[in-house]
Amino acid sequence: MAVGLGPAVSAVAALLPGDRLHLQHGPIDIIARAWGDADAIERAYRAAWAAFSGLLEGLCADLTLLRRPLPAPRPHGPVARRMHDAALPFCAGAFVTPMAAVAGAVADHILAEMRAAAPLARAFVNNGGDIALHLAPGRSFRCGIVSDLASPGLDAIAAIAAEHRVRGIATSGRATKGSGGRSFSLGIADAVTVLAEDAATADVAATLVANAVDLPGHPAVHRVPACALDPDSDLGSCPVTVGLGPLAAGEIAAALDRGVVEAERFRSRGLIAAAILFLRGQRRIVGPAPLVHAA
Amino acid sequence: MTETKQSTDAPADDALAQAKDPASGIVVCDACPVLCRIRPGRTGACDRYGNLDGKLTRLDPLVIAARAGKDGMVPFLGAPWDGSILSGATAFVTGVGAGTTYPDYKPAPFIVASEMEGVDMVTVVTEGIFSYCGLKVKIDTDRFLGPECAPVRVDGEQIGHVTTAEYGSQMLSLGGVRHLTGGSKREGQVACEALLQLANKQAVEVSIDGGARVVLQAGSAPIIDGVREERMRVGCGSAAIGMFARQWCGHVDEVIVVDDHITGVLTEHQAGRFLDMRPSGVRVRGRRSTPGRYFQVANPGRGWGGTDIGDPLEIVERIDPRAAWPGLRLLMVSTTGEHASFYVLDESLLPRPAAMPAEVARVVARIGENCEPALVSILFMAGAGGSLRAGVTENPVLLTRSVHRGLTRVTSGGAPAYLWPGGGITFMVDVLAMPENSFGSVPTPALVAPIEFSLPLEDYRAMGGHLDRLRPLASVRGERRATTIAWNEANPWPLDLARP
Numbered sequence: 001m002a003v004g005l006g007p008a009v010s011a012v013a014a015l016l017p018g019d020r021l022h023l024q025h026g027p028i029d030i031i032a033r034a035w036g037d038a039d040a041i042e043r044a045y046r047a048a049w050a051a052f053s054g055l056l057e058g059l060c061a062d063l064t065l066l067r068r069p070l071p072a073p074r075p076h077g078p079v080a081r082r083m084h085d086a087a088l089p090f091c092a093g094a095f096v097t098p099m100a101a102v103a104g105a106v107a108d109h110i111l112a113e114m115r116a117a118a119p120l121a122r123a124f125v126n127n128g129g130d131i132a133l134h135l136a137p138g139r140s141f142r143c144g145i146v147s148d149l150a151s152p153g154l155d156a157i158a159a160i161a162a163e164h165r166v167r168g169i170a171t172s173g174r175a176t177k178g179s180g181g182r183s184f185s186l187g188i189a190d191a192v193t194v195l196a197e198d199a200a201t202a203d204v205a206a207t208l209v210a211n212a213v214d215l216p217g218h219p220a221v222h223r224v225p226a227c228a229l230d231p232d233s234d235l236g237s238c239p240v241t242v243g244l245g246p247l248a249a250g251e252i253a254a255a256l257d258r259g260v261v262e263a264e265r266f267r268s269r270g271l272i273a274a275a276i277l278f279l280r281g282q283r284r285i286v287g288p289a290p291l292v293h294a295a
Numbered sequence: 296m297t298e299t300k301q302s303t304d305a306p307a308d309d310a311l312a313q314a315k316d317p318a319s320g321i322v323v324c325d326a327c328p329v330l331c332r333i334r335p336g337r338t339g340a341c342d343r344y345g346n347l348d349g350k351l352t353r354l355d356p357l358v359i360a361a362r363a364g365k366d367g368m369v370p371f372l373g374a375p376w377d378g379s380i381l382s383g384a385t386a387f388v389t390g391v392g393a394g395t396t397y398p399d400y401k402p403a404p405f406i407v408a409s410e411m412e413g414v415d416m417v418t419v420v421t422e423g424i425f426s427y428c429g430l431k432v433k434i435d436t437d438r439f440l441g442p443e444c445a446p447v448r449v450d451g452e453q454i455g456h457v458t459t460a461e462y463g464s465q466m467l468s469l470g471g472v473r474h475l476t477g478g479s480k481r482e483g484q485v486a487c488e489a490l491l492q493l494a495n496k497q498a499v500e501v502s503i504d505g506g507a508r509v510v511l512q513a514g515s516a517p518i519i520d521g522v523r524e525e526r527m528r529v530g531c532g533s534a535a536i537g538m539f540a541r542q543w544c545g546h547v548d549e550v551i552v553v554d555d556h557i558t559g560v561l562t563e564h565q566a567g568r569f570l571d572m573r574p575s576g577v578r579v580r581g582r583r584s585t586p587g588r589y590f591q592v593a594n595p596g597r598g599w600g601g602t603d604i605g606d607p608l609e610i611v612e613r614i615d616p617r618a619a620w621p622g623l624r625l626l627m628v629s630t631t632g633e634h635a636s637f638y639v640l641d642e643s644l645l646p647r648p649a650a651m652p653a654e655v656a657r658v659v660a661r662i663g664e665n666c667e668p669a670l671v672s673i674l675f676m677a678g679a680g681g682s683l684r685a686g687v688t689e690n691p692v693l694l695t696r697s698v699h700r701g702l703t704r705v706t707s708g709g710a711p712a713y714l715w716p717g718g719g720i721t722f723m724v725d726v727l728a729m730p731e732n733s734f735g736s737v738p739t740p741a742l743v744a745p746i747e748f749s750l751p752l753e754d755y756r757a758m759g760g761h762l763d764r765l766r767p768l769a770s771v772r773g774e775r776r777a778t779t780i781a782w783n784e785a786n787p788w789p790l791d792l793a794r795p
Contacts, residue, residue: 010327026327027340060328231321231332 011056013049021045023052028106032114032125034134040118047117048110048125055079055106066098067234079109086200089271090208097234104170104203107132111199125199130170130206132199135162143169145292147191147278155283156276158195158292166273166291168199172206173278174241184226184233184240188255188279189213194263195274195291205263205272213259213279220245252280260284322346357405357774358391358730358745360709362782383409383416383790387782388771389708390745391733393420396686402761403686408752409768411790415752417765418789419687426741428677429470430493431723433461434509434517435527435669437555437601437630439594440465441506448502452485453478457503460556463527467501467511469493475740487740494675494726494734494742507597513673514727520597526666528630532559532600533588535630538665539658540566543626546654549575550626553592553610553634555601563587576618577625579610600629607636608646619644626655632662672725675707675734679720679746686761687748693758694748695720703750706789708733709782712746728786749789 011025019041023030030052034044062080065072070091074084075098082105083098090096104127111125111132122141123134133141140161147155160166172183173191185207192210196202215221222243226235229242247255256279263275263286274287285292320335324344331339338345338354345354364385386409393404405420434440443460446453447467455469474486492499498512510518517524529535532554540561543550550561561567562575564587581592592610596603604610607627623640637655638646651659684691697703698720705712705720710728715721726733735743756762771777782788 026329027342029341057328060330063329229334229337231319231334 011053013052015045021048023048023110025052025056028052028056028103028127030107030110030125030127032110032123034114034118034120034123036118036120036122040120043118044114044120044123047113051110051113055109059102059106066102067232069095069097072098079105082108082200086198087204089269090204090266094208095238096204096208099234100204100207101200102203103127103130104132104168104199104201107199108168127199130199130203131168133160133167133169135160135167137162145171145191145193145276147283155278156193156285156292158193158274158276160195160291164273164291165197166195168196168202170194170196170199170202170206172203172210174210174244183207184229184235186211186235186238186240187214187259188221188241188244189259190278190280192259192263192278193276194272195287196272201271205266205275209259209263209266209275209277212262213255213277215247215251215255218247218251220247247280249282252282255279256282256284260286320346320349322349322351324351326351353776353778354732355776356392356778357771357776358389358708359386359771359777359779360389360730360782361386361779362784362788383411383768384788386768386772387709387789388418388420388747388768389706389730389733390420390422390747391708391730392776393422393745395422395424395743401686402764405771406761406764406766407768407771408765409790416790417750417752417755417760419748419755419760421683421686421746422735422743423677423679423683423746424737424739424741424743425677425679426476426739427472427681428475428490428675428742428744429455429468430490430726431674431676432467432469432493432511433464433672434467434511434524435464435667435671436517436519436524437463437528438519438524438597439506439555439601439603440509440519441503445504445506448504449489449499450485452482454482454486454489454501457506463530469501470742483740487736487742490742491734491736493673494744495732496726511671511673513671515671516669517671522597524669526631526633526663527669528554528600529632529662529665530630531557532630533557533564535559535628535662536561536564536587537566539662540564540570542658542661543655544570544572546624546652546658547626547637548573548624549577550628551577551579551607551610552628552630553600553602553604553607554630555593555595556590557584558589558592558600558610560587560589574618575623575625576615577623578612578615580612581610599627599634600631607634608638611646614640614644614646616644624649624652626651626659628659628662630662631666632659635659672727674723675726675742675744676721676723677742677744679705679722681719683746684720688755688761689759697750697754697758698748702754703748704789706747706749706786708745709747709789710786711789728783730780730783747789 014022016022021032034041058077062075062077065075083101086101087096087098107125107127121136122139125132143158144154145156171193173189174185187210189210192206194202194206223239224242225237226233226240227237256277259277266272274291276292277284321332324331324339326344333339333346335346345352388407403419403421407418409416441457443457445457447455454474458466458468470490475483489499496513500510502508507520532552535552536559552559562572579589579592581589593602593604598604621642625638628635637649637651639649641647684694687694707724708729710724712722712724
């Protein structure tokens with residue numbers, strides 16, 4: 001269609017049905033909700049909007065640094081620092097850039113601003129599936145986990161109570177843009193969901209565990225260099241997964257086992273609380289049962 | 296309760312001009328500060344903008360179609376709207392990109408009031424999510440594509456089946472709820488993606504069990520097992536005899552038009568008898584229907600006239616020595632003129648290949664000239680008889696009745712919809728008459744298609760329409776996503792309503 005350049009996409013805020021706040025600017029798409037008294041909710045939402053205005057511009061100012069593999073100098077912006085700090089513990093022996101934490105770090109930042117503005121019983125900030133949570137003492141969330149966007153159904157439930165040290169949930173997987181996903185994966189997982197102390201950490205860990213769910217050299221895995229798809233990808237010429245042919249049950253299990261090893265490694269270091277890994281109908285759960293259980 | 300705030304970061308006006316990197320075809324998107332560099336055919340980080348043929352394109356625009364008014368001016372096409380009053384005579388809001396509302400009882404996204412020659416009109420604009428939908432595909436070819444009822448597959452998954460053969464063409468029925476949601480998850484995904492591509496006028500290769508691989512694309516020639524089909528047959532073999540008998544008479548003693556459906560034999564055929572042509576004694580195989588018309592002379596295939604024949608003499612069962620004579624001139628030709636051979640019987644009445652006389656070759660060429668270009672044509676079919684109607688009126692059956700009485704016109708992206716008689720609002724629309732990229736999909740899986748209901752305001756009020764949501768046409772132009780395309784002049788104007 002012969003369509004000219006549309007109007008500028010500026011940061012937008014709107015209240016959605018169900019007392020939810022929608023914030024959107026460029027690739028950032030956030031649904032947030034706070035619970036508390038009406039005045040507190042309004043103050044929290046105003047704080048979220050204030051924090052959101054100019055956030056993307058600030059991130060973009062640090063973009064060159066954020067796309068560099070760690071270790072690298074610490075950036076200055078508040079969200080960029082969250083990204084850097086979350087990704088740094090994972091960089092030993094692995095390729096990781098702060099961009100692996102971008103969605104989670106934005107969610108953490110908006111949530112922190114909301115909490116600072118008003119006392120809230122509960123809150124969530126869901127940035128495209130990477131979620132920051134707030135729980136006052138005695139409160140809890142039950143989160144449904146969907147492993148396949150093409151066939152939405154409840155595949156597992158994460159029950160998160162205030163006493164758990166979980167305030168972040170993030171999901172990563174093979175689905176790229178156009179098929180429900182937002183970024184590239186080096187692995188073949190349908191979905192890896194990680195529970196961690198904050199959303200930025202969960203985001204990095206989910207990315208790396210999903211990368212680890214893999215069958216190196218397997219002919220059913222179609223890969224192309226990331227830069228062939230996106231010239232500015234932080235993954236450069238790393239081969240990213242763009243297609244997956246049929247796999248035998250044993251191969252699916254072997255790929256998941258690799259991911260489980262990585263997730264257990266992160267858990268033993270105290271980086272994550274739990275992870276749930278999906279590939280072609282098979283599932284693995286890492287971490288204590290009360291946090292993640294089968295739906 | 297919706298409040299909207301906007302920040303003020305506007306893009307540079309001339310950024311698009313500088314944005315292209317001519318070497319790689321990369322376009323820089325300046326819609327937000329990320330400034331994504333987007334390779335051809337890919338989208339930016341937000342998935343809202345893409346590089347479409349080197350142009351930065353909003354991928355989910357609300358499409359308004361505009362045509363020239365009596366003064367010959369097209370309102371706001373390619374330029375910002377100048378603030379003048381928009382008229383229903385020149386601008387039509389299509390459902391392309393309109394979005395949907397859910398749950399269904401909410402009013403449709405756009406209920407637009409306009410004025411058309413003094414009559415207040417309403418267009419209810421929405422996008423339907425259709426699980427009950429499919430494509431009816433007509434492929435102009437005589438070649439054998441596969442047996443009736445054979446599964447049609449993409450990537451091994453069945454997305455439809457071969458249905459009836461029609462005149463000079465083979466029909467496929469693709470999609471439908473049983474493939475979209477009734478089979479395996481992968482079957483539904485593959486079917487939905489294939490339907491989406493075909494409905495958006497893209498090419499899809501299908502394979503037919505026990506038959507051919509066919510590349511389908513609306514408005515293009517079918518490509519059957521790698522061979523582009525150029526012509527649609529001029530008619531069946533019998534029809535070809537009837538059309539050209541007089542032109543052959545005197546230049547040739549017998550003509551056999553090879554056709555998988557009805558093979559024609561000139562001197563036996565009524566057309567040859569009428570011209571007093573002498574019976575040649577050349578007998579063909581198959582089952583005689585009426586004089587000079589034979590069914591099943593061979594098996595279906597990709598050879599002469601949709602048969603599996605490569606050497607046309609294979610269908611000659613015998614040559615009757617009591618009727619035939621040495622020197623008899625025999626032409627064998629297919630229904631498109633693509634295949635033709637000329638023979639002369641020798642002293643023992645065996646056909647010997649011979650040079651085709653110019654007069655005969657001219658008639659063979661004329662068969663080809665009279666064939667229309669072979670095309671794939673695709674109709675989208677869907678049922679809007681369900682809950683979608685509640686977005687139009689509080690009393691949905693009144694919409695159905697109004698549509699069937701012709702008071703409400705149904706269009707899809709502005710293209711006229713053929714309405715099936717009977718219950719519900721089940722319609723068909725030619726995807727070629729619709730704007731580019733009119734269709735979307737959802738993971739259900741289901742197709743998303745634009746649908747517009749246009750009717751006079753007084754009728755809309757009478758059916759219990761959502762009058763409180765009525766907005767003037769001019770206000771739609773202010774939508775941030777609104778984009779304007781030229782009206783397809785082949786389509787009737789949806790607001791020209793015939794009063795019953």
